[in-house]
Amino acid sequence: DSGVTQTPKHLITATGQRVTLRCSPRSGDLSVYWYQQSLDQGLQFLIHYYNGEERAKGNILERFSAQQFPDLHSELNLSSLELGDSALYFCASSEEHGTGIGDSPLHFGNGTRLTVT
């Protein structure tokens, strides 16, 4: 158990809809990262928050947004969903502002599987 909790585990929705994925980081971790894993793809970095502030953006679509709340949990909002948005979405946390290297590895949740029909 990594200590990172993601809900829901599975989500099935229709094109055009909006969904919210939730992540609770490990206790004490200030950094939260979101990754997307599409079929046969590696994990693609979406966005990084540190202690409530956005620190970096990766290949995140404008239809997607995220935030980190004062209690450090994070939400990833996906809107105007398309079939191609179907993927596994992982949240990861780490202690430091760093990116999971050295003494601060990334701890991943079990992911949310999103299916857009």
Added chain:
Amino acid sequence: DQQVKQNSPSLSVQEGRISILNCDYTNSMFDYFLWYKKYPAEGPTFLISISSIKDKNEDGRFTVFLNKSAKHLSLHIVPSQPGDSAVYFCAAIQTGANNLFFGTGTRLTVIP
């Protein structure tokens, strides 16, 4: 553009033998490399890492080798055990950056 590549989607090895998983990268600015292991229905878990100032790092049955000139790294598992059966992701980063670049993964099956 896939900056980290794992060209073998799958690998099967007999229990007790050596498993060698390969990874190539294109960005010469990467200076830290990691391997993650993923079981079905779980998130990736950190396995082992190596800094670019080293060419080898060992942790028990797991050894990572780095060849900077070839932009290539490999993960050796000796001896392989059935519990090692999982998907292995290679990842790379430039120190100070915020983005870990992952490969597409190699599914290792260790046959008892």
